[in-house]
Amino acid sequence: MHPEDLTKKLKTTEETNTFLAAVDAFSHSLYTTSPKGVEAFFPLDIAELLKKGNSGGDWLGYLNALKLYLLSIKPVKITLATDPDGLLIDNIYDWALQLFGDPVILDISYDPIILGGAVIAYGGLYYDGSLLAALNTRLTRFKSEVVKV
Amino acid sequence: MKFNDYLSESGEIGYVEQVHPPIVYVSGLPGVWSEELVVFENGEYGQVMALGENLVEILTFARAPVKPGTRVTRTKKSVEIGVGDGLLGQTVDALCRSVYSTKPVDCTGMQERNVHGVLLGIDKRREIKRPLETGVTVVDLLVPLGRGQRQLVLGDRKIGKTNFLLQSLLTQAKKDTICIYAAIGKQKTDVRLVESFLEKHGAKNKSIIFATTVSDSLGMIYLAPYSAMTAAEYFRDMGKDVLLILDDLTSHARFYREISLIAGRFPGRSSYPGDTFYAHARLLERAGNFKKSGSDDSVSITCLPVAETIEGDISGYIQTNLMSITDGHIFFDKNLFDQGKRPAINYFLSVTRVGRQTQTPVRWGINRELNTFLTLYDKTQSFVHFGAELNENITSTLKMGERTLKFFSQHMNRAMDLNLQIILFCLIWSSVWNAKTLDELEVAMDEVVNKFDKDKNYKEMVNKLINEAKDFNGLLGKVADAKGQLV
Numbered sequence: 315m316h317p318e319d320l321t322k323k324l325k326t327t328e329e330t331n332t333f334l335a336a337v338d339a340f341s342h343s344l345y346t347t348s349p350k351g352v353e354a355f356f357p358l359d360i361a362e363l364l365k366k367g368n369s370g371g372d373w374l375g376y377l378n379a380l381k382l383y384l385l386s387i388k389p390v391k392i393t394l395a396t397d398p399d400g401l402l403i404d405n406i407y408d409w410a411l412q413l414f415g416d417p418v419i420l421d422i423s424y425d426p427i428i429l430g431g432a433v434i435a436y437g438g439l440y441y442d443g444s445l446l447a448a449l450n451t452r453l454t455r456f457k458s459e460v461v462k463v
Numbered sequence: 464m465k466f467n468d469y470l471s472e473s474g475e476i477g478y479v480e481q482v483h484p485p486i487v488y489v490s491g492l493p494g495v496w497s498e499e500l501v502v503f504e505n506g507e508y509g510q511v512m513a514l515g516e517n518l519v520e521i522l523t524f525a526r527a528p529v530k531p532g533t534r535v536t537r538t539k540k541s542v543e544i545g546v547g548d549g550l551l552g553q554t555v556d557a558l559c560r561s562v563y564s565t566k567p568v569d570c571t572g573m574q575e576r577n578v579h580g581v582l583l584g585i586d587k588r589r590e591i592k593r594p595l596e597t598g599v600t601v602v603d604l605l606v607p608l609g610r611g612q613r614q615l616v617l618g619d620r621k622i623g624k625t626n627f628l629l630q631s632l633l634t635q636a637k638k639d640t641i642c643i644y645a646a647i648g649k650q651k652t653d654v655r656l657v658e659s660f661l662e663k664h665g666a667k668n669k670s671i672i673f674a675t676t677v678s679d680s681l682g683m684i685y686l687a688p689y690s691a692m693t694a695a696e697y698f699r700d701m702g703k704d705v706l707l708i709l710d711d712l713t714s715h716a717r718f719y720r721e722i723s724l725i726a727g728r729f730p731g732r733s734s735y736p737g738d739t740f741y742a743h744a745r746l747l748e749r750a751g752n753f754k755k756s757g758s759d760d761s762v763s764i765t766c767l768p769v770a771e772t773i774e775g776d777i778s779g780y781i782q783t784n785l786m787s788i789t790d791g792h793i794f795f796d797k798n799l800f801d802q803g804k805r806p807a808i809n810y811f812l813s814v815t816r817v818g819r820q821t822q823t824p825v826r827w828g829i830n831r832e833l834n835t836f837l838t839l840y841d842k843t844q845s846f847v848h849f850g851a852e853l854n855e856n857i858t859s860t861l862k863m864g865e866r867t868l869k870f871f872s873q874h875m876n877r878a879m880d881l882n883l884q885i886i887l888f889c890l891i892w893s894s895v896w897n898a899k900t901l902d903e904l905e906v907a908m909d910e911v912v913n914k915f916d917k918d919k920n921y922k923e924m925v926n927k928l929i930n931e932a933k934d935f936n937g938l939l940g941k942v943a944d945a946k947g948q949l950v
Contacts, residue, residue, distance in 0.1 A: 439475060
């Protein structure tokens, strides 16, 4: 398994954090040498992926390498006006993958104040595509035009 | 502008990853530059200190520690403060915000200026030729200063350095000089004392206090002298002479050391960072005598940085750094203070490198006579300790020495006009008051001071006598002729 395959299963920071917590729990357990231990600590689909990836048998080394890989990925921070469902997250993930190219992890937060659209931050760059920002811009322009009149 | 405005304008965001107050490490902000001003989500500001591979090192100006995860954005400008006439009479922090919520700074016509402004080149500078009066006799006559000079004020704590500085400030405020006092990491009570002194003597409207106290953030304290210098540069560019007091740079160096050690800089001598000298040199180089734009006149920033010594040791790292940067120093001696001398200035260990070139022939003559005489008096005093027999010459030297020292002892609140100092010295030197005891001499001097302050004709006469004299001996002759009118 290529590590990038794993990121397709771990699309959000929430999922990634759960995976990392499972890695830590596995590392401190009594089953660090057995593939059955992997099944006990990880969801089935991920456990299958891990078993495919680690043919050598050194589970601790393999999982630590995966952990470091996941931690090195820059998250795409997205703020939405609504709480997203699974389908929306999949769509956003595909869009982000297409846009940024590299493997991505979505850090999605929910803030109804922005009314609609999304606020995106990635690699220190910031884009406010929210409805609130658009309305504010228009309102400011409208005010200045009223003052002129 | 608020955080969100800066954020949408710059399009760059960072997140606080590590906090070591006052330093924070931030991820993101890909385009940020060194010394850029950044703004935190909570409205506080910071200055970029260093750029790492993944993290940006930022010095915060916030009192409370910034929380991890706080959003940060760029302002796309260096650390700038608003300076203008509205600052006069105000007590402000290092970012030029009034420390009193009831007395906000009037921002009309303010100019935004970089606190680490560009130094003016040698072609814009002029030789120091105009004298600067401090109102303190021992300094004006023995360690004279010139406008644009950088003179270090050195001495142990609580032996009268601030009193001397305030006397100088008051004298200059009366002469329409803009006076700026930067309190660097002082106690709040110290700042309040300076404020009340200025208020009491009506000098507040001609002065600005940049107050940072020990309760402020290290970033703010570090910035204070640079901000004060920026304000001084504004008034210089407006064609006004400025007196800038930096109280004190040894504390500033200590605070800078703390910041550098927290930021993980390699410690050098006495754990100070390697760029301590640079931090002070680039600040003090901004003072000087400059060409006034549009005319052949000059305009100056005279800077009096203060350095504290421990047990009178003037060979400390920061003290010697500052001595080498400045154009001389005035040394306040603990031993002299303990002997009851006020001001406790040790003129033998004080140096003025450019002040003498500003003197008139009369003042130059007085300076020469006094230096020779005080050396002789000092030697004679040592000689007397052996219990030698005293001849007439030695007795008269000792007597004149006592009188001269009496003349130099000065009350804190009494700043003396230069011509008044000269005439008093001439009266003592020409033996007009020889018959009087030391107490009677003090009374006689007070009478002359009162006459000079209150009687306009008397003042004019004194000024005329001094202005017409070609040299010190000529003046002594005139004083001898006019002693009936003078005393």
